[in-house]
C-alpha cells in the first residue's frame with residue numbers, strides 16, 4: 167500500500183515531465199553543446215555527484231529497505247541490479263533540494279576547472295542519462311527497445327531536443343545559419359527515427375515483417391523544434407486566435423483548429439498581421455516537412471504522436487496536426503450499399519497514423535474533444551488522441567497572471583496570448599484529475615462505438631503515471647466489454663482493442679506502474695509503451711536537467727525519496743532477501 171501511495175506522490179512532482187520546448191540558438195553545433203541549458207545540466211550532475219560520493223546512496227539502503235513492502239517476485243526479477251543501483255543514486259540526488267537548486271551556479275565553477283568537465287559528463291552519463299535516455303543515437307537505443315519488448319512493453323521513440331523559451335518572443339539572439347542547419351537536422355533525424363522504429367517492428371511484429379498489426383514502436387515529434395525559430399509558431403498562434411470564427415458552442419482558449427487555418431499562406435499578409443513574410447515561408451516549409459514525415463510514417467507503418475506544448479504554441483500545433491490527420495488518417499471511401507455485402511472486411515489496422523496530444527489541464531479539453539470527434543466523423547478521417555494531464559501548469563498560471571496584471575500586456579514579458587479572463591488551465595489538481603478521468607470515459611466509449619462500426623474510427627494513447635487513472639482505464643475496458651477478465655483475473659484484450667488503446671509512462675519513471683500494468687493485462691502486442699528519448703549527451707542535457715531540476719517540486723511531497731526507497735528495498739531484497 168505504501169508503495170502505491172509513494173508512487174502517487176512521486177507523480178505529483180512530475181508536473182513538468184516533458185521538455186517544454188527546445189533551443190538551438192548557438193552559432194554552431196559545438197557551441198550548442200556548451201549552451202546554458204547544457205551547463206545547467208552538468209551543474210546538476212556535478213553537485214549530485216558530490217552527494218553520492220559523500221555516501222548518501224549506499225549508506226541508507228538498509229534503513230530504507232526496512233520500510234519496504236508490497237513487492238512481487240516478478241517485479242523483483244525484472245530490473246537488473248545495476249539499474250536498480252543507478253535508480254537509487256538518481257532519486258537520492260533528486261531528494262536533496264538544495265543540491266538541485268544550486269546546481270546551475272556550481273556548474274560554472276566545475277566546468278571552468280580543467281579535467282572536471284569530463285568527469286562531470288561521465289557521471290551524468292552513468293546516472294541521469296542512462297536512467298532517462300535510450301542512447302546517443304537511434305541505433306544505440308535499439309537494445310533498450312529490445313529489452314522493453316521482451317517484457318511486452320512498446321516504445322514511443324523520440325529524438326530529444328529542446329528550445330530556448332526566450333526565442334518565442336524573439337528575445338534571444340538569432341543565428342539564421344545555425345537555425346537553418348539545426349531544424350533541418352531535426353527533421354532528417356526524425357525521418358531516420360521512423361526508419362529505425364519500422365525496421366525494429368518489421369523484425370518483431372510477425373509474418374516476416376508483413377504484419378500490419380501489433381506494431382508498438384511509435385515516434386513522437388515536437389513541432390517547436392522543427393522551425394528555425396519557435397517565435398514563428400507563436401506568431402501563427404496569435405494570428406489564428408485573432409482570425410478564427412467563434413466556435414458554437416464556445417470552446418475556451420486555445421480554441422479548436424479549422425481546415426481553413428492555412429489560408430493565410432496563400433493570401434497577402436494584412437499590415438497589422440503578427441506574421442512576417444519570413445514566418446509564412448517557414449510555416450510553409452514546416453508543412454512540407456511534416457508531410458514528408460507523414461508520408462514516411464505511412465509507408466513504414468509507424469504511428470506518430472505530436473507532443474502538446476505551451477498554450478501559446480497550441481493553436482498553431484493544432485492547425486498542423488489537423489492538417490496531418492485529414493491527410494494521413496483519411497479513411498477509404500465506403501463501398502456503396504449495393505456492393506457492401508461482397509466487399510472484403512477492412513484490415514484491423516485502419517487506425518489513426520497521426521495522434522494529437524490533448525492536455526486535460528486545459529479548460530477547453532472536454533468541449534474540444536467532443537468537437538474533434540464530430541469533426542473526424544464528418545471529415546472521414548480517423549481520430550488519434552494522446553491524452554495527458556499537461557506539463558506546463560505553473561508556467562501557464564504565471565504567464566496568465568503577468569498578462570492580466572500588466573497595464574499594457576504587449577509590453578510585458580508574458581507569453582500568454584489568451585483573450586479569456588480565466589487562465590487556460592484549471593486552478594486545482596482535482597479539476598485536472600476530473601477532466602482527465604471524464605475524458606478517459608468519453609474516449610473509451612468512443613472506442614466501443616468504433617469497434618461496433620460507428621464512426622469515427624479512433625485510437626487513444628493515455629500518457630500518465632497516475633495509478634488511479636490507470637485503474638480507471640482498465641475498469642472501463644472491462645465495463646464496456648472491450649476486454650474481459652480471464653480465469654486468473656487478468657484483463658485479456660483482443661486485437662481490436664490493443665490496436666486502438668494503449669497506455670504510456672516516461673522511460674526511467676514509475677517502472678513499478680508500467681510493470682504492474684503489464685502483469686495485470688494479457689494481449690498479443692504491447693498495451694504499455696515507454697516514452698523513450700534519445701540523442702547525444704549534449705543534446706539531451708536540457709531534458710535531463712529538467713528531470714533533475716523540475717523533480718525538486720516533488721521533493722516537498724517526498725516523492726523522489728519514496729522512489730529511492732523502493733529501489734533501495736529492491737536492492738536489499740536482491741542482496742539479502
Ligand SMILES: Cc1cc2nc3c(=O)[nH]c(=O)nc-3n(C[C@H](O)[C@H](O)[C@H](O)COP(=O)(O)OP(=O)(O)OC[C@H]3O[C@@H](n4cnc5c(N)ncnc54)[C@H](O)[C@@H]3O)c2cc1C
Pocket residue numbers: 174176177178179180181182183184322472473474475523525527554555556557558559591592593594595596597598628629630631632670671672696697
Ligand atoms: C507518455 C507520456 C507522454 C507525455 N507527453 C506530453 C506532451 O506531449 N505534452 C505535455 O504537456 N505533457 C506530456 N506528458 C507529461 C504529462 O502532461 C504530465 O505532466 C505528467 O505525466 C504528470 O501527470 P500524470 O497524469 O502522470 O500524474 P499526476 O501526478 O496525477 O498529475 C500531475 C499533473 O496534474 C496537473 N496539476 C498539478 N497541479 C495542478 C493544479 N494546481 N491545478 C491544475 N492541475 C494541476 C498537471 O498537469 C501535472 O502535470 C507526457 C507524459 C507521459 C507519461
